Amino acid sequence: MESSQNKIRGLVAATVTPMMEDGKINLSVIGQYVDYLSNVQGVRSVFVNGTTAEGLSLTTEERKQLSEEWVKQAVGKLDQVIVHVGSLCLKEAEELAAHAAEIKADAISVMAPSFLKPPNKDALISFLREVAAAAPSVPFYYYHIPKLTGITAIRIEDLLVGIKSKIPTFQGVKFSDTDLLDFGQCVHKYESEQFTFLYGVDEQLLGALAMGSHGAIGSTYNYIGKTTKEMLAAFECKDLEKARKIQFLMQEFFSYVIRHGFGIPETKAIISVASNIPMGPPRLPLQKSSDEYLTKIIAQMKRLALL
Numbered sequence: 001m002e003s004s005q006n007k008i009r010g011l012v013a014a015t016v017t018p019m020m021e022d023g024k025i026n027l028s029v030i031g032q033y034v035d036y037l038s039n040v041q042g043v044r045s046v047f048v049n050g051t052t053a054e055g056l057s058l059t060t061e062e063r064k065q066l067s068e069e070w071v072k073q074a075v076g077k078l079d080q081v082i083v084h085v086g087s088l089c090l091k092e093a094e095e096l097a098a099h100a101a102e103i104k105a106d107a108i109s110v111m112a113p114s115f116l117k118p119p120n121k122d123a124l125i126s127f128l129r130e131v132a133a134a135a136p137s138v139p140f141y142y143y144h145i146p147k148l149t150g151i152t153a154i155r156i157e158d159l160l161v162g163i164k165s166k167i168p169t170f171q172g173v174k175f176s177d178t179d180l181l182d183f184g185q186c187v188h189k190y191e192s193e194q195f196t197f198l199y200g201v202d203e204q205l206l207g208a209l210a211m212g213s214h215g216a217i218g219s220t221y222n223y224i225g226k227t228t229k230e231m232l233a234a235f236e237c238k239d240l241e242k243a244r245k246i247q248f249l250m251q252e253f254f255s256y257v258i259r260h261g262f263g264i265p266e267t268k269a270i271i272s273v274a275s276n277i278p279m280g281p282p283r284l285p286l287q288k289s290s291d292e293y294l295t296k297i298i299a300q301m302k303r304l305a306l307l
Protein backbone atom coordinates (compact mmCIF):
# COMPACT_ATOMS: atom_id res chain seq x y z
CA MET A 1 0.00 0.00 0.00
CA GLU A 2 1.16 3.49 -0.83
CA SER A 3 1.69 5.70 2.17
CA SER A 4 0.40 9.25 1.91
CA GLN A 5 4.02 10.38 2.08
CA ASN A 6 4.62 8.96 -1.38
CA LYS A 7 1.70 10.74 -2.94
CA ILE A 8 2.57 13.38 -5.43
CA ARG A 9 1.44 16.83 -4.41
CA GLY A 10 2.20 20.33 -5.66
CA LEU A 11 4.25 21.04 -8.74
CA VAL A 12 6.08 18.62 -10.97
CA ALA A 13 8.32 19.91 -13.76
CA ALA A 14 7.96 18.10 -17.07
CA THR A 15 11.64 18.20 -17.96
CA VAL A 16 13.29 18.79 -21.30
CA THR A 17 16.02 16.48 -22.50
CA PRO A 18 19.31 18.36 -22.70
CA MET A 19 20.93 17.80 -26.09
CA MET A 20 24.17 18.79 -27.74
CA GLU A 21 24.42 20.68 -31.00
CA ASP A 22 25.24 17.40 -32.76
CA GLY A 23 21.95 15.92 -31.57
CA LYS A 24 23.27 13.61 -28.85
CA ILE A 25 21.64 13.67 -25.41
CA ASN A 26 23.65 15.58 -22.83
CA LEU A 27 23.61 13.75 -19.52
CA SER A 28 26.34 15.94 -18.06
CA VAL A 29 24.06 18.87 -17.17
CA ILE A 30 21.30 16.94 -15.40
CA GLY A 31 22.93 17.43 -12.00
CA GLN A 32 22.89 21.19 -12.52
CA TYR A 33 19.35 21.00 -13.84
CA VAL A 34 18.21 19.28 -10.62
CA ASP A 35 19.90 21.97 -8.52
CA TYR A 36 18.32 24.72 -10.57
CA LEU A 37 14.81 23.25 -10.26
CA SER A 38 15.03 22.71 -6.55
CA ASN A 39 17.01 25.80 -5.55
CA VAL A 40 15.75 28.43 -7.98
CA GLN A 41 12.22 27.27 -8.80
CA GLY A 42 11.44 25.40 -5.59
CA VAL A 43 10.19 22.48 -7.68
CA ARG A 44 10.97 19.15 -6.06
CA SER A 45 9.52 16.58 -8.42
CA VAL A 46 10.15 15.82 -12.06
CA PHE A 47 8.42 14.00 -14.89
CA VAL A 48 11.08 12.66 -17.25
CA ASN A 49 10.99 11.28 -20.80
CA GLY A 50 7.50 12.68 -21.38
CA THR A 51 6.21 15.01 -24.08
CA THR A 52 8.42 17.98 -23.27
CA ALA A 53 11.39 15.63 -22.99
CA GLU A 54 10.73 14.39 -26.55
CA GLY A 55 10.43 10.96 -24.96
CA LEU A 56 8.96 9.27 -28.00
CA SER A 57 11.75 10.69 -30.19
CA LEU A 58 14.44 9.05 -28.06
CA THR A 59 15.86 5.56 -28.36
CA THR A 60 15.10 3.06 -25.61
CA GLU A 61 18.76 3.15 -24.61
CA GLU A 62 18.71 6.95 -24.36
CA ARG A 63 15.56 6.82 -22.26
CA LYS A 64 17.22 4.38 -19.87
CA GLN A 65 20.34 6.50 -19.59
CA LEU A 66 18.27 9.60 -18.92
CA SER A 67 16.03 8.07 -16.27
CA GLU A 68 19.07 6.57 -14.55
CA GLU A 69 20.82 9.91 -14.46
CA TRP A 70 17.72 11.73 -13.18
CA VAL A 71 17.21 9.20 -10.39
CA LYS A 72 20.88 9.36 -9.46
CA GLN A 73 21.04 13.16 -9.40
CA ALA A 74 17.73 13.46 -7.54
CA VAL A 75 19.00 11.67 -4.43
CA GLY A 76 18.60 13.98 -1.44
CA LYS A 77 17.43 16.83 -3.68
CA LEU A 78 14.11 15.89 -5.21
CA ASP A 79 11.06 14.18 -3.75
CA GLN A 80 9.84 12.24 -6.75
CA VAL A 81 11.13 11.18 -10.13
CA ILE A 82 8.29 9.99 -12.34
CA VAL A 83 9.42 8.22 -15.48
CA HIS A 84 7.27 8.14 -18.59
CA VAL A 85 7.62 4.65 -20.07
CA GLY A 86 4.94 4.76 -22.74
CA SER A 87 5.72 3.65 -26.27
CA LEU A 88 3.95 2.59 -29.44
CA CYS A 89 5.48 -0.79 -28.77
CA LEU A 90 4.14 -2.73 -25.81
CA LYS A 91 7.35 -4.73 -25.38
CA GLU A 92 9.44 -1.59 -25.30
CA ALA A 93 7.11 -0.03 -22.73
CA GLU A 94 7.37 -3.15 -20.58
CA GLU A 95 11.14 -3.08 -20.85
CA LEU A 96 11.22 0.57 -19.79
CA ALA A 97 8.80 -0.08 -16.92
CA ALA A 98 10.97 -2.94 -15.63
CA HIS A 99 14.01 -0.71 -15.96
CA ALA A 100 12.29 2.10 -14.01
CA ALA A 101 11.57 -0.39 -11.23
CA GLU A 102 15.17 -1.58 -11.25
CA ILE A 103 16.58 1.93 -10.86
CA LYS A 104 14.00 2.71 -8.18
CA ALA A 105 12.08 5.45 -9.91
CA ASP A 106 9.29 6.74 -7.66
CA ALA A 107 6.53 6.24 -10.21
CA ILE A 108 5.89 5.41 -13.84
CA SER A 109 3.46 6.91 -16.28
CA VAL A 110 2.14 5.73 -19.63
CA MET A 111 0.27 7.50 -22.38
CA ALA A 112 -1.93 5.68 -24.88
CA PRO A 113 -0.17 4.35 -27.99
CA SER A 114 -1.03 6.76 -30.74
CA PHE A 115 -0.30 5.24 -34.16
CA LEU A 116 -2.15 1.95 -34.03
CA LYS A 117 -4.59 3.17 -31.43
CA PRO A 118 -6.54 1.19 -28.84
CA PRO A 119 -9.99 0.75 -30.41
CA ASN A 120 -11.78 1.13 -27.09
CA LYS A 121 -11.35 1.65 -23.37
CA ASP A 122 -10.89 -2.06 -22.59
CA ALA A 123 -8.08 -2.36 -25.14
CA LEU A 124 -6.39 0.66 -23.60
CA ILE A 125 -6.71 -0.82 -20.11
CA SER A 126 -5.26 -4.13 -21.33
CA PHE A 127 -2.25 -2.30 -22.77
CA LEU A 128 -1.73 -0.27 -19.58
CA ARG A 129 -2.16 -3.35 -17.40
CA GLU A 130 0.62 -5.21 -19.19
CA VAL A 131 3.01 -2.30 -18.88
CA ALA A 132 2.16 -1.72 -15.22
CA ALA A 133 2.67 -5.43 -14.49
CA ALA A 134 6.29 -5.13 -15.60
CA ALA A 135 6.87 -2.87 -12.58
CA PRO A 136 4.62 -4.49 -10.00
CA SER A 137 5.71 -2.37 -7.05
CA VAL A 138 5.91 1.02 -8.75
CA PRO A 139 2.98 3.48 -8.54
CA PHE A 140 1.37 3.90 -11.94
CA TYR A 141 -0.10 7.07 -13.44
CA TYR A 142 -2.11 7.17 -16.62
CA TYR A 143 -1.00 10.03 -18.85
CA HIS A 144 -4.03 11.58 -20.57
CA ILE A 145 -3.02 13.88 -23.43
CA PRO A 146 -5.73 13.39 -26.06
CA LYS A 147 -4.69 16.26 -28.33
CA LEU A 148 -1.34 14.62 -28.95
CA THR A 149 -2.30 10.95 -28.84
CA GLY A 150 -5.41 11.51 -30.95
CA ILE A 151 -7.36 9.29 -28.56
CA THR A 152 -10.16 11.68 -27.85
CA ALA A 153 -13.17 9.45 -27.35
CA ILE A 154 -12.17 7.79 -24.07
CA ARG A 155 -13.32 9.74 -21.04
CA ILE A 156 -11.15 9.31 -17.97
CA GLU A 157 -14.19 9.21 -15.71
CA ASP A 158 -15.14 5.99 -17.53
CA LEU A 159 -11.64 4.62 -17.87
CA LEU A 160 -11.20 4.61 -14.10
CA VAL A 161 -14.21 2.41 -13.30
CA GLY A 162 -12.81 -0.57 -11.41
CA ILE A 163 -9.27 0.27 -12.46
CA LYS A 164 -7.62 -0.86 -9.21
CA SER A 165 -8.87 -4.40 -9.76
CA LYS A 166 -7.22 -4.39 -13.19
CA ILE A 167 -4.11 -2.37 -12.40
CA PRO A 168 -3.27 -2.84 -8.72
CA THR A 169 -0.48 -0.24 -8.82
CA PHE A 170 -2.77 2.43 -10.29
CA GLN A 171 -2.27 5.67 -8.39
CA GLY A 172 -3.61 8.52 -10.48
CA VAL A 173 -3.78 10.51 -13.67
CA LYS A 174 -1.71 13.18 -15.31
CA PHE A 175 -4.56 15.02 -16.96
CA SER A 176 -3.37 17.17 -19.87
CA ASP A 177 -6.64 18.31 -21.36
CA THR A 178 -8.95 21.28 -21.04
CA ASP A 179 -12.07 19.18 -20.28
CA LEU A 180 -12.76 20.26 -16.71
CA LEU A 181 -16.05 18.36 -16.72
CA ASP A 182 -14.22 15.05 -17.10
CA PHE A 183 -11.52 16.20 -14.69
CA GLY A 184 -14.00 17.35 -12.04
CA GLN A 185 -15.93 14.09 -12.23
CA CYS A 186 -12.70 12.13 -11.80
CA VAL A 187 -11.88 14.04 -8.62
CA HIS A 188 -15.45 13.75 -7.37
CA LYS A 189 -16.23 10.13 -8.19
CA TYR A 190 -12.96 8.65 -7.08
CA GLU A 191 -12.47 10.60 -3.88
CA SER A 192 -12.76 7.50 -1.69
CA GLU A 193 -10.12 5.71 -3.78
CA GLN A 194 -7.54 8.33 -2.87
CA PHE A 195 -6.24 8.61 -6.41
CA THR A 196 -4.03 11.56 -7.30
CA PHE A 197 -5.09 13.88 -10.10
CA LEU A 198 -2.41 16.12 -11.51
CA TYR A 199 -3.39 18.77 -13.99
CA GLY A 200 -1.37 19.42 -17.13
CA VAL A 201 -2.69 22.51 -18.86
CA ASP A 202 -0.60 25.16 -17.18
CA GLU A 203 -2.54 28.10 -18.65
CA GLN A 204 -5.62 27.24 -16.61
CA LEU A 205 -4.32 25.46 -13.56
CA LEU A 206 -6.39 27.66 -11.26
CA GLY A 207 -9.58 26.29 -12.83
CA ALA A 208 -8.37 22.76 -12.12
CA LEU A 209 -7.45 23.69 -8.55
CA ALA A 210 -11.03 24.83 -8.06
CA MET A 211 -12.08 21.34 -9.22
CA GLY A 212 -9.84 19.77 -6.60
CA SER A 213 -6.62 19.05 -8.47
CA HIS A 214 -3.94 17.65 -6.18
CA GLY A 215 -1.11 19.24 -8.09
CA ALA A 216 0.21 19.87 -11.56
CA ILE A 217 2.71 18.51 -14.04
CA GLY A 218 3.83 20.89 -16.75
CA SER A 219 6.59 22.20 -18.92
CA THR A 220 6.36 25.77 -17.69
CA TYR A 221 7.15 24.87 -14.07
CA ASN A 222 10.74 24.62 -15.30
CA TYR A 223 10.85 28.41 -15.39
CA ILE A 224 7.72 29.81 -13.73
CA GLY A 225 7.61 27.21 -11.00
CA LYS A 226 8.28 29.77 -8.33
CA THR A 227 5.49 32.08 -9.49
CA THR A 228 3.10 29.15 -9.84
CA LYS A 229 3.90 28.09 -6.30
CA GLU A 230 2.81 31.53 -5.14
CA MET A 231 -0.49 30.93 -6.91
CA LEU A 232 -0.87 27.55 -5.21
CA ALA A 233 -0.15 29.13 -1.84
CA ALA A 234 -2.68 31.92 -2.45
CA PHE A 235 -5.30 29.35 -3.45
CA GLU A 236 -4.50 27.30 -0.38
CA CYS A 237 -5.11 30.37 1.85
CA LYS A 238 -8.35 31.06 -0.04
CA ASP A 239 -6.96 34.32 -1.39
CA LEU A 240 -8.64 33.92 -4.76
CA GLU A 241 -8.00 37.48 -5.80
CA LYS A 242 -4.28 36.99 -5.48
CA ALA A 243 -4.38 33.55 -7.09
CA ARG A 244 -6.25 35.00 -10.07
CA LYS A 245 -3.87 37.90 -10.36
CA ILE A 246 -0.97 35.46 -10.69
CA GLN A 247 -2.80 33.16 -13.12
CA PHE A 248 -3.80 36.15 -15.27
CA LEU A 249 -0.23 37.37 -15.36
CA MET A 250 0.96 33.95 -16.52
CA GLN A 251 -1.88 33.87 -19.03
CA GLU A 252 -0.58 37.08 -20.61
CA PHE A 253 2.60 35.17 -21.34
CA PHE A 254 0.73 32.07 -22.60
CA SER A 255 -1.58 34.15 -24.71
CA TYR A 256 1.38 35.82 -26.41
CA VAL A 257 3.41 32.69 -27.09
CA ILE A 258 0.52 30.44 -28.04
CA ARG A 259 -0.51 33.00 -30.66
CA HIS A 260 2.98 33.09 -32.14
CA GLY A 261 3.88 29.42 -31.84
CA PHE A 262 4.80 27.63 -28.63
CA GLY A 263 6.22 24.21 -28.10
CA ILE A 264 9.27 22.23 -27.09
CA PRO A 265 11.83 24.29 -29.09
CA GLU A 266 10.73 27.47 -27.32
CA THR A 267 10.55 25.66 -23.97
CA LYS A 268 14.15 24.46 -24.33
CA ALA A 269 15.31 27.94 -25.24
CA ILE A 270 13.47 29.64 -22.37
CA ILE A 271 14.82 27.17 -19.81
CA SER A 272 18.33 27.70 -21.18
CA VAL A 273 17.99 31.44 -20.53
CA ALA A 274 16.29 31.06 -17.15
CA SER A 275 18.73 28.46 -15.81
CA ASN A 276 21.90 29.31 -17.69
CA ILE A 277 22.17 25.63 -18.55
CA PRO A 278 22.40 24.88 -22.28
CA MET A 279 19.47 22.60 -23.10
CA GLY A 280 20.41 22.56 -26.75
CA PRO A 281 18.27 22.18 -29.83
CA PRO A 282 15.26 19.88 -30.11
CA ARG A 283 15.54 16.70 -32.15
CA LEU A 284 14.06 16.45 -35.63
CA PRO A 285 11.27 16.58 -36.69
CA LEU A 286 11.15 19.56 -34.31
CA GLN A 287 13.12 22.62 -35.29
CA LYS A 288 14.84 25.39 -33.41
CA SER A 289 12.87 28.60 -33.31
CA SER A 290 14.42 31.77 -34.66
CA ASP A 291 16.63 33.99 -32.51
CA GLU A 292 14.43 36.89 -33.40
CA TYR A 293 11.31 35.23 -31.99
CA LEU A 294 13.14 34.03 -28.89
CA THR A 295 14.33 37.57 -28.20
CA LYS A 296 10.71 38.71 -28.31
CA ILE A 297 9.57 35.96 -25.95
CA ILE A 298 12.28 36.82 -23.44
CA ALA A 299 11.38 40.50 -23.65
CA GLN A 300 7.72 39.68 -22.96
CA MET A 301 8.68 37.53 -20.00
CA LYS A 302 10.85 40.28 -18.55
CA ARG A 303 8.06 42.79 -19.05
CA LEU A 304 5.75 40.53 -17.05
CA ALA A 305 8.47 39.96 -14.44
CA LEU A 306 8.39 36.23 -15.18
CA LEU A 307 12.12 36.15 -15.83
Ligand SMILES: CC(=O)N[C@H](C=O)[C@@H](O)[C@H](O)[C@H](O)CO
Nearest residue numbers: 051176200201202203218219220
Ligand atom coordinates in the same frame (compact mmCIF):
# COMPACT_ATOMS: atom_id res chain seq x y z
C1 LIG B 1 1.04 19.68 -24.88
C2 LIG B 1 1.98 19.85 -23.74
O1 LIG B 1 3.18 19.83 -23.91
N1 LIG B 1 1.43 20.05 -22.55
C3 LIG B 1 2.20 20.28 -21.39
C4 LIG B 1 1.97 19.22 -20.38
O2 LIG B 1 1.08 18.41 -20.40
C5 LIG B 1 1.93 21.64 -20.75
O3 LIG B 1 2.81 21.86 -19.71
C6 LIG B 1 2.05 22.74 -21.78
O4 LIG B 1 3.36 22.78 -22.28
C7 LIG B 1 1.69 24.09 -21.19
O5 LIG B 1 0.43 24.02 -20.63
C8 LIG B 1 1.78 25.21 -22.21
O6 LIG B 1 0.81 25.05 -23.21
Ligand SMILES: CC(=O)C(=O)O
Nearest residue numbers: 014050051052217219
Ligand atom coordinates in the same frame (compact mmCIF):
# COMPACT_ATOMS: atom_id res chain seq x y z
C1 LIG C 1 4.07 18.48 -20.42
C2 LIG C 1 4.23 17.19 -19.83
O1 LIG C 1 3.72 16.95 -18.80
C3 LIG C 1 5.16 16.32 -20.48
O2 LIG C 1 6.16 16.80 -20.91
O3 LIG C 1 4.91 15.13 -20.60
